[in-house]
Amino acid sequence: MESGPTPHLEGVRGDYAPTVLLPGDPKRARFIAENYLTNVKLVNSVRGAEGFTGESNGIPVSVQSVGMGIPSALIYYTELIRFFGVKKLIRVGSCGGLNESVRLGDLICASAAGTDSAAIEKLNDGLTLPSVADWELLYSAVNVADNAGISMAVGPVFTSDLFYGPDPELFSKLTRNGILGVEMEIAGLYALSKAEGVQALALVTVSDDIIRQEIMSSADRESTFDEMIQVALGII
Incomplete structure (x- = not known):
């Protein structure tokens, strides 16, 4: 059985718990560890991509x-699964809201992710296949949110390879097709988890309301999103 360290994660098998929360921002990772977990230890600092384990x-x-983005995130997802034995991956991030039903600060549970990424075709043997959440985790997240009185939209998102894309009509196209939000990692997580036989779910908070042209501050992106973390920790 393969074990770390790897070129990107300096720990060894056992340093990571079977369940890992996956923000993009290392500052958000530290905030989660310091404010939501106990008995915390730093398990990775390679390239500034901090990782922590606690309870x-x-x-x-x-x-x-x-x-x-998918290329960066897939490195960490793959190494966590193959070298550290992680079985449950929960994305906790942000997205741009694309639907009238979601507003700035709202929580979305991504049931599936469309994408324009060529990387997903490679993971799917060149086929166009759906990238979907693990049903058990999705069902649990809905129950946790309901029991806590947390409003959470459930539906499809779109994972884009480009933050600054060439198509000025992309967002309106996605809105017409019922997409709740746009982001840059979820399709990769869902496709890889299916290929590797592990569970995955993505929870994202609307940090940019594209419909209403409202935006959350960078400080809020690092330190807010309390309801998202509550739901994520409720399904571990």
């Missing part, structure tokens, strides 16, 4: 930053 209500859980 939530006595249950081991890790948090690892993965950077931005």
Whole structure:
């Protein structure tokens, strides 16, 4: 059985819990570890991509930053699964809202992710296949949110390879097709988790309301999103 360290994660097998929360921003990873976990230890600092392991209500859980975009995130997802034995991956991030039903600060549970990424075709043997959430985790997240009185939209998102894309009509096309939000990692997570036989779910908070042209501050992106973390920790 393969074990770390790897070129991007300096720990060894056992340093990460079976469940890992996956923000993009290392500052958000540290914020989650310091404010939501107990008995925390730093398990990775390679390239500034901090990772931590601790406990939530006595249950081991890790948090690892993965950077931005599918190519960066897939490196961390793959190494966590293959070299550290991670079985449950929960993306906690942000997105741009594309639907009248979601507003700035709202929580979205991504049931599936469309994409324009060529990387996903490679993971799917050249086929156009759906990238979908693990049903058990999605069902659990809905129950956790309902029991906590947290409003959470459930539906499809779109994972884009380009933050600054050439198509000025992309957002309106996605809105017409019922997409709730746009981001840059989820399709990769869902496609890889299917290929590797592990569970994955993505929770994202609307940090940019594209419909209403509202935007969250960078400080809020690092330190808010409390309801998202509550739901994520509720399904570990």
